[in-house]
Amino acid sequence: MPEWIAHPEEWGVAALVAAVAMIGIFVLLRLILGGARSLRGTAAAALPAKQYQRVLLPASPETGYSEEVVSLACRLAGSGGHAAAAIVLTYVIEVPRALAPNAEMPEEEAAAQRVLDEAAASVKRCGLQPIIRIRKARGVLEGTLRAIGEEKADLLVLMVPSGSISPNSPSPAASLTRELARRAPCEVVLARTAAALV
């Protein structure tokens, strides 16, 4: 039996020594476990930030916009603690070669405005501010590629058109999407929603 047990006047000192010892063990354990955690932390891969400045959503008479593509673009543009990206909605009107490049095309421009206004309303519902642009070009592909450069877009969001698209018999919309994905000089997100399956 330890000698101090027989001396009640020393019990306080013993309790103090025990408390200090327990605190020491506790601090030591925290240091060891904390160190292990930080070691594991250094093994974590640094995920790409995926912070974009300008997200471009192109539309044309062939493709238009879907609620899903706007929703996806909003998620990708969303802040995540940083400044949210601008969402640029652009609609390319194809101008026939018989007309001047900047010829007025009131019907097409009105249709484009309707499509863009609708998409812009969806973007605003996500809490983001859209930028809308109507462009004219000889071809939708070249017009969209030019828009990527001029708008300084760092992300192009494309929706795979619904329906079966065989590389051997692609629809015009599918061909356009494929070419854009292939030639865009920026990062591309190509999406197909489950809704397209129904």
Place this chain on the structure above:
Amino acid sequence: MIVEIRDEVVTLSGTLRRNRWATLQSAVNVRLRHHPAGIVVDCGGLQLLTPEGARTFRDAAQHIVAGGGRIVLANVPPEVMQVLRQTPNLGSQLPIAATVADARASLGLEISRPRSVAGGGTGTAVAAGLLGTEADSHAVAMACRLAYSMQATVYLIYLLVVPRNKPLLAALGDQEEAARGALERLEAAVRTARLRPAPRVERTRDPAGRLVAVASEVRADAITLALPPGSSEELNALAEAVLARADCDVVINRLPAPQSGAVPAAPVLIAGGGRH
């Protein structure tokens, strides 16, 4: 023939030339104990079926139905379907569903519905397909971005492709080590993003099919994949197959070449979203 069994889904791939019911019976019995409603046979990977091989399904159906369960075939390739139809007392009696999800719904295991995050859904899982390229971290980053608002689990599915000249369970040495290492790092990264990771290595000969199957199994609302700049035709074909076969949203992230303005060497292929 290669057989993979997960839960109530039996996946067959390769060739089925002879009646293999005797080989499958004990495994199927175990599955039926856990899933008395029946089993789904995913035939998507079957490359050849002979009339003799088709008797496997006849014997399986007789056995399972006698026990009060059901057998439903899914993803049946056209050439396999032709053999089934030509087999007496089989083609007209075997229930066949377009997809595994439909087959499970038919067994009353789930309601078949397209799963989606793009529509602002309230999903619970996002699956990142990892292909062993430098772009994998982008697939995970994209998955985290989609998962964050709904606090979904991020499944990290590393597709370990086993060459056809080796058994499916063959040791792959460096590749397995690389898979483990990548998964550990990415798992930690997902935790750092305050999301719940679920890493798994999938050994397969059909990476697109396996990814789609696992995503369906875990009820993922979206699959993410990332293609490095100038990705190979093989990777593009994989992305195309996932786009065509998945029954949830698919998001493919194509990374730009380091030099802005450079045109990637290989095209990104696009496939339709028709159900099989």
